[in-house]
Amino acid sequence: MPKNILAFLTFIIILSISILSVKGPVAYAQENTSESSSLFLIKESSTDDEAGFDDEFEDEFAASEQEVFDPLSGYNRVMTGFNDRFYFFVLDPVARGYRWVLPGTARRGVKNFFHNLLFPLRFVNNALQLKATNAGEEFLRFSINSTIGILGFWDPAKEWFGLEAHEEDFGQTLGYYGVGGGFHVVLPLLGPSNLRDMFSLYPDLQMDPVNYVENRPYNFPKQEGEYLGVSRQTLQAIDLTLLKTVNTESLRIGQYENLKKDAIELYPFLRDVYEQNRAKLIRE
């Protein structure tokens, strides 16, 4: 018997040692000791340099760092410069004027309206990615917001029922099934994209009701005929897209400028931001 008890005791001792080593003392830097801690950091960093530069971190970041295949970089740089200037000289001033005219509540309403219209896109792509719950929630959101939310101008689905939107587009669906982004392409006016997302624009646009405004007797202005060789129907779609763009922009004035502050060189920076953000959206 004593043999067993001895074994048991040993077991308990090993246990307690492992528990103690797991816990360890937890110390947090206090505000009033920030000076001494920063002094300490300088020391620590100098020892790290000698001891092989935080290899664990190096691996963490090096792993996601690949040589970017960027055959269009020349064109992309030029187009980034163009888009950047377009933003500063056209879009931003217009959005600021629009913001000045229209109160925030109205602009948020317009945003909700257009967002609600894009329900088919989100629903189909959630379904294609087999995200049944999300697709169901999107369906509920559309039903609630189109009725109680008065054509989608309000968002009671989120405010009362806590149903959040699940943004998905066709590019994300392709990514979900393992389609890589391909090389980076900066589109005129639309900004950063890549081969996969560029081709996904077509199905995405097909699912945007804004592009389906039809001739109806009560339409105002009239949809028939042409104007400067472009059908009025197309013009209406362009008008709506413009309104949507300016409205969205008016709700995020200053954000692009802010983002840009982290750029040393604009084009590679924006490319990286786009690709990292898309990768995250696809992972989810």
Place this chain on the structure above:
Amino acid sequence: MQAAKKIIINLFLVSIFSFSFGTSFLFADEISEIREMTKEKVDHVISTLKDDNLSKEEKKEGILKTIDGLFDFSLMARLSLGKKYWTKLSTEGRAEFSELFVERLKQSYLDKLDLYTDEEVVVDEAKLTKKNRVEVLTYLVSKDDKKEMTYKLYKTKKNVWMVYDVDVLGVSIVQTYRSQFSGILKKESLEKLIERLRSSAELGS
């Protein structure tokens, strides 16, 4: 004899049981402490930003004092440049790069928060990603949208948890600088890069 055996086996089972639970509780305990610490600091930063009695300079000073113990800025500088280039720098070069870069990071963090003064910061869950890594998920919530911001912390040798990277909408700040730097350094020298940082710091101030 038989009874004693049974007791020992039972004790054995109980201890295994409590061990497995005990450790997970210990982890959970530490993780929630990290979450609390991050929440406390971030809340403090936001309340400083919203305090109308303070001048812009006072706000900046107050915030930087709060986050100094939370962010490991010098590690962020090293990681952003990357091992390959860091090891090539002289001691003075490292010091200058760190100083310029850290100043830039701090300013960028302040600017980001400055834009969101009407927003609320929700500190969501903290999760253990590796043995000595914890990610704290936060949201900047405004009337218009909800932005995800993840603070990534590691345990220093002094058992202090500090932030080594921040993800905004899945975009890692360190990673972004890292690829920018390595792109530039393929064409230019390190001296020229530091020169660039210096001139943009002068422009900014």
